[in-house]
Amino acid sequence: MEQKNELVLKVRNLRLYFNTRGGPVQAVDGVDFDLRKNEATVIIGESGCGKSSLAKAILRLLPRNAGIYDGEIWLHDQNIMTLDKEAYRKEIRWKRISMVPQAAMNALNPVMKIGDQVAEPAMIHMNMNNEEATKAAVRMLEHVGVPIDFLHRYSFELSGGMRQRSALAMALVTLPDVVILDEPTSALDVLTQASIMNLMKRMKHELETAFILITHDIATSSELADNVAVMYAGQVVEVGDARRFFTQPLHPYSHALMASVPRLREVVEPEFISGQPPSLLNPPTGCRFKDRCPKRFDKCDEEPPTILYDVDRKVKCWLYV
Amino acid sequence: MAANTITGDFNINAEVDVESIEASARKARMQGIKRLVRYTLLKLVALVFTVAVGVYITIVVANMGGAVDKIRLGTIRESVALAATADPAFKTMNSEQRVAYINSRVDLEIKRYGLDRPFLVRSFEYLWDGMTLNFGFSQQLVSDSGSRLVRNILLERLPSTLLLFGSANLILFFVALFAGLSLSRRYGSMADKVVLALAPTSAAPAWFYGLFLILIFAAMLKVLPFGGMVSAPPPDNPVDYLLSLLNHMILPMAAWLISAIFLTAYNWRTFFLIYSSEDYVEMAKAKGLSDRMIERRYILRPTLPNIITSFALLLITLWTGAIIFETVFNWPGIGQLYYRAIGAFDTPVIVANVVLYAYLLALTVFVLDFVYALVDPRVRVGDGGRK
Numbered sequence: 001m002e003q004k005n006e007l008v009l010k011v012r013n014l015r016l017y018f019n020t021r022g023g024p025v026q027a028v029d030g031v032d033f034d035l036r037k038n039e040a041t042v043i044i045g046e047s048g049c050g051k052s053s054l055a056k057a058i059l060r061l062l063p064r065n066a067g068i069y070d071g072e073i074w075l076h077d078q079n080i081m082t083l084d085k086e087a088y089r090k091e092i093r094w095k096r097i098s099m100v101p102q103a104a105m106n107a108l109n110p111v112m113k114i115g116d117q118v119a120e121p122a123m124i125h126m127n128m129n130n131e132e133a134t135k136a137a138v139r140m141l142e143h144v145g146v147p148i149d150f151l152h153r154y155s156f157e158l159s160g161g162m163r164q165r166s167a168l169a170m171a172l173v174t175l176p177d178v179v180i181l182d183e184p185t186s187a188l189d190v191l192t193q194a195s196i197m198n199l200m201k202r203m204k205h206e207l208e209t210a211f212i213l214i215t216h217d218i219a220t221s222s223e224l225a226d227n228v229a230v231m232y233a234g235q236v237v238e239v240g241d242a243r244r245f246f247t248q249p250l251h252p253y254s255h256a257l258m259a260s261v262p263r264l265r266e267v268v269e270p271e272f273i274s275g276q277p278p279s280l281l282n283p284p285t286g287c288r289f290k291d292r293c294p295k296r297f298d299k300c301d302e303e304p305p306t307i308l309y310d311v312d313r314k315v316k317c318w319l320y321v
Numbered sequence: 322m323a324a325n326t327i328t329g330d331f332n333i334n335a336e337v338d339v340e341s342i343e344a345s346a347r348k349a350r351m352q353g354i355k356r357l358v359r360y361t362l363l364k365l366v367a368l369v370f371t372v373a374v375g376v377y378i379t380i381v382v383a384n385m386g387g388a389v390d391k392i393r394l395g396t397i398r399e400s401v402a403l404a405a406t407a408d409p410a411f412k413t414m415n416s417e418q419r420v421a422y423i424n425s426r427v428d429l430e431i432k433r434y435g436l437d438r439p440f441l442v443r444s445f446e447y448l449w450d451g452m453t454l455n456f457g458f459s460q461q462l463v464s465d466s467g468s469r470l471v472r473n474i475l476l477e478r479l480p481s482t483l484l485l486f487g488s489a490n491l492i493l494f495f496v497a498l499f500a501g502l503s504l505s506r507r508y509g510s511m512a513d514k515v516v517l518a519l520a521p522t523s524a525a526p527a528w529f530y531g532l533f534l535i536l537i538f539a540a541m542l543k544v545l546p547f548g549g550m551v552s553a554p555p556p557d558n559p560v561d562y563l564l565s566l567l568n569h570m571i572l573p574m575a576a577w578l579i580s581a582i583f584l585t586a587y588n589w590r591t592f593f594l595i596y597s598s599e600d601y602v603e604m605a606k607a608k609g610l611s612d613r614m615i616e617r618r619y620i621l622r623p624t625l626p627n628i629i630t631s632f633a634l635l636l637i638t639l640w641t642g643a644i645i646f647e648t649v650f651n652w653p654g655i656g657q658l659y660y661r662a663i664g665a666f667d668t669p670v671i672v673a674n675v676v677l678y679a680y681l682l683a684l685t686v687f688v689l690d691f692v693y694a695l696v697d698p699r700v701r702v703g704d705g706g707r708k
Contacts, residue, residue: 152345
């Protein structure tokens with residue numbers, strides 16, 4: 001087995017609940033995963049499974065109705081959950097963890113020039129003056145393929161692809177340890193999607209950065225993934241090496257997910273998963289997938305343990321006990 | 322920190338072509354100015370055209386599309402005939418001479434009033450006169466300097482109106498802006514609820530609150546003047562004059578503020594709240610910006626265009642209350658003049674005042690449009706589309 005890269009981010013038992021009128025919504029419920037340098041961990045799951053809440057929990061972007069928020073987030077050897085608000089803002093946000101949002105269209109300030117927006121984090125977190133920050137912004141913009149002319153344009157003057165590239169440059173300009181990509185290509189057409197994915201693949205190798213890719217798009221994510229974490233109803237049900245996950249998924253839900261992806265060279269009809277994901281307001285006890293699981297048995301009414309499978313794969317299912 | 326390490330072909334210290342950055346900045350600046358100028362000129366032309374159309378329609382309606390000329394002809398004939406009977410020479414004439422005499426006098430009068438030319442031609446002359454506030458002499462009112470020229474009467478009073486409403490609206494704008502921002506910061510709080518509860522008070526016009534303020538602060542407490550612009554006689558010392566002026570402005574401005582502030586602040590607070598939930602605000606938070614920076618760059622700046630639109634609409638409705646407002650506070654502006662002109666049936670002054678209000682309205686819209694273009698790059702582009 002090849003030498004493993006340095007561990008950058010270690011998330012342990014992360015929880016984020018939202019208080020609603022009906023009670024707490026368990027959006028992120030005890031999530032564990034690891035991230036290594038120059039690697040990408042893909043968080044896969046269907047809509048409403050808590051993927052985006054996970055991204056917010058890592059960056060501590062909590063809405064007003066956030067309730068329970070605990071667990072451990074180790075960035076190198078520092079538990080960043082223990083930092084106070086101001087220290088977190090100054091030391092972690094964008095300096096060490098940045099993000100590329102879902103729709104870059106809305107993620108760029110409509111009344112600020114692209115160059116200023118990309119340079120802004122460098123000015124705040126790297127103590128650069130305006131000129132240095134602009135230079136840093138230009139370097140990164142050119143690196144991701146945005147021409148220098150766009151520096152003084154506004155976001156509404158850019159195409160969707162250019163906007164996404166600008167957002168990526170903005171996320172990378174401070175050379176953070178971790179970049180969270182929250183469905184970065186889902187608002188783009190297929191061709192632009194492909195070029196952005198290729199760009200991110202290149203960035204992963206060229207910069208000393210680790211990516212967390214949050215997506216529901218299994219097919220495109222396989223391009224970038226080194227590790228895969230499958231989320232279901234606020235929990236990670238399977239996590240492990242990407243290549244082995246894509247060829248041989250362990251959890252019944254992962255099976256079902258993989259079966260729902262159309263294949264290019266095989267004549268296999270895509271299958272769909274029957275039923276609905278459970279409400280995060282009152283998730284069922286025991287395994288949360290049991291109602292939709294084809295392999296359900298008596299044990300499933302109890303909370304399944306997380307099982308170490310092979311050396312580096314974990315699955316939360318009674319089948320592998 | 323990872324910033325000093327280099328991997329792949331990205332070089333953190335790579336040379337950057339400063340020359341081309343500056344060239345691009347210059348280009349963008351030039352383009353921005355060009356767009357701004359074009360936008361401003363277009364707006365200006367549109368507004369002047371709007372005022373002209375409004376005044377022209379008024380002229381055509383007031384003349385009943387030229388039908389009034391017939392009435393005026395009749396009046397001229399009658400008055401000429403009446404004047405002729407008083408002339409001793411007229412009595413010695415025979416009937417043909419009399420008819421010829423009257424006709425020649427009538428023709429003279431028609432020429433004098435310009436009625437010999439078609440109404441269409443004259444309507445445009447009236448338009449020009451109207452637009453330049455050239456309304457001849459007033460029938461009753463006299464300006465403070467003793468002039469009976471309508472234009473002088475109006476222009477003499479314009480500065481005091483501009484002073485009062487300019488400063489009152491400026492204060493209203495900034496107070497509402499900061500009140501709205503601070504309410505949006507803690508929505509649902511006690512202050513927020515109080516402002517919401519007080520918002521309906523804006524249904525009453527400013528002069529209504531003015532009456533109460535005068536009653537309380539001038540009549541009962543006797544701390545502020547009842548009205549007027551400066552104390553009588555006006556102080557000679559410019560500093561004293563200014564202080565007296567400010568003293569007289571307190572009550573009208575307070576009334577103006579009270580009548581609009583609660584609804585406006587509540588309105589703008591809602592704008593800010595809507596814009597606070599935009600994705601780029603969340604991104605700014607993720608970027609690690611301080612709360613103040615987020616508020617200024619990511620909430621205030623993108624919301625400002627909407628705020629300005631709302632303010633323009635507010636001002637247009639507020640102008641209509643200015644007439645009674647100035648009368649209540651005995652403020653020597655064009656509103657009070659309008660009130661007096663109506664009382665004295667002084668038609669030229671009334672009509673000229675209407676035109677002047679049209680100008681003020683257009684000017685308000687123009688200034689706010691210009692500010693709008695300054696704060697919102699999307700407007701300057703015009704086609705609003707992508708490149």
